Amino acid sequence: MARLEKAKIYVTDALHHKQRPIMPRDVEAARAYIKEYWNHLVRSNPKDEASLIGLPYPYLVPSYAEGHEFDYDELFYWDSYFMVQALWDDAHKNLITGILDDLIFLFNRFKVIPNSSQYYMTGRSQPPFLTSFIFDVENHYRMDIKWLEEHMEVAKAEYQTVWMGTRKPNVRQVHQGLSRYYDYNYLNDIAETESGWDMTPRFNRKALNYLPVDLNALLFKYEMDFSKFERMKDRHAEADRWEKAAETRKQTMNGLMWDRSKGLYYDYDFTRQKRGTVASLAAYYPMWAGMVDERQAELLVKSLGRFDNKGGLATTDSLPVSQYVLGTSPTQWAYPNGWAPLHFIVVQGLERYGYHKEARGIALKWIKCNLDWFNKHGVFLEKYNVVSPEKPPQKGLYPSQVGFGWTNAVFERFCQDYIDSPL
Numbered sequence: 001m002a003r004l005e006k007a008k009i010y011v012t013d014a015l016h017h018k019q020r021p022i023m024p025r026d027v028e029a030a031r032a033y034i035k036e037y038w039n040h041l042v043r044s045n046p047k048d049e050a051s052l053i054g055l056p057y058p059y060l061v062p063s064y065a066e067g068h069e070f071d072y073d074e075l076f077y078w079d080s081y082f083m084v085q086a087l088w089d090d091a092h093k094n095l096i097t098g099i100l101d102d103l104i105f106l107f108n109r110f111k112v113i114p115n116s117s118q119y120y121m122t123g124r125s126q127p128p129f130l131t132s133f134i135f136d137v138e139n140h141y142r143m144d145i146k147w148l149e150e151h152m153e154v155a156k157a158e159y160q161t162v163w164m165g166t167r168k169p170n171v172r173q174v175h176q177g178l179s180r181y182y183d184y185n186y187l188n189d190i191a192e193t194e195s196g197w198d199m200t201p202r203f204n205r206k207a208l209n210y211l212p213v214d215l216n217a218l219l220f221k222y223e224m225d226f227s228k229f230e231r232m233k234d235r236h237a238e239a240d241r242w243e244k245a246a247e248t249r250k251q252t253m254n255g256l257m258w259d260r261s262k263g264l265y266y267d268y269d270f271t272r273q274k275r276g277t278v279a280s281l282a283a284y285y286p287m288w289a290g291m292v293d294e295r296q297a298e299l300l301v302k303s304l305g306r307f308d309n310k311g312g313l314a315t316t317d318s319l320p321v322s323q324y325v326l327g328t329s330p331t332q333w334a335y336p337n338g339w340a341p342l343h344f345i346v347v348q349g350l351e352r353y354g355y356h357k358e359a360r361g362i363a364l365k366w367i368k369c370n371l372d373w374f375n376k377h378g379v380f381l382e383k384y385n386v387v388s389p390e391k392p393p394q395k396g397l398y399p400s401q402v403g404f405g406w407t408n409a410v411f412e413r414f415c416q417d418y419i420d421s422p423l
Helices: 024-041 077-086 090-110 130-141 145-163 188-194 213-232 236-257 281-289 294-306 340-352 356-377 405-418
Strands: 173-175
Touching: 024 356, 024 405, 077 090, 077 130, 077 340, 077 405, 090 130, 090 145, 130 145, 130 213, 145 213, 213 236, 213 281, 281 294, 281 340, 294 340, 294 356, 340 356, 340 405, 356 405
Parallel strands: none
Antiparallel strands: none
């Protein structure tokens, strides 16, 4: 996509990797570790067992460490999307298509893709990446149109039933056609868990009151993906209908969430009819989804400096006030932590709008942050302290994880894109 010529460089010099270039030999040991680690993450559970839901195909779990107090045997919705981003080759075709079909199976059985394949998580979902997953598989493996139609029909049902629902068990579409994260039990903290950002200062512990930027950008992506599919089927009137829905969502989001003076999108508190005050990397989902214009993209790139730190992009631009209050819940999806999936979203968004140098700079900085920790400790982390990369990350409500599925995947993907394919 073309962009304004004058917008070439706005991010700080720190976004451009000024140190000695990372060479393929520098990441050999880390990538070998990752390649071997995938074997520890594959699970096969074809039958229900206690609270674990049986799935027809093998899948990946987020992490594994022998003897760790917090172990996984279940598939997670959005983790799965990010983990497969490193595995687009013929050797992993059956695994990747099987994971996607496990998600399809879950929706067909429960009329929701749960947070994970545990019965006690069926009251909530996770950020919806189903259409992106489907088109990624179609793009890499050239699936036929019948396969695509079968999978997109399920995605349409998920979109309509779950994300555009207005009644229990899916009261998500709540204000001007936009949707919120939700929980069947109508609990704010569990609705926040559906966001994947558990916990975060974005929603002020009242997630049910907010229209999130990331969720509605994902739904814009669904609508545009549905339009793309309908055009592939020569159903142009239906494609036009989906594009109109996407345009309406974009205009509504711009009216409620876009702050031109700050160059960022903010979550919208529809109960108070005002934007939230927490600047976060969720603001870059609209760029990833392709719903911003060139001027908005320019301002978003300029605003990246607010999140830029020594080890990468912080999840929010400052330490939440609650972190200073004794007894409050830790907010691990916030400054000073950086997360692999958010780096992937930002980098992909920058690439989409032609900011290739900026995308490369962020990717290489993230690689170095991960690599330095691996070289010293021999593991990858769930998240990193990007402000002081030599220090551990801010803890969350559950024990810190090592491994780690989506970190490994994004590290490997960035190596493929920016080290194996140098300028």
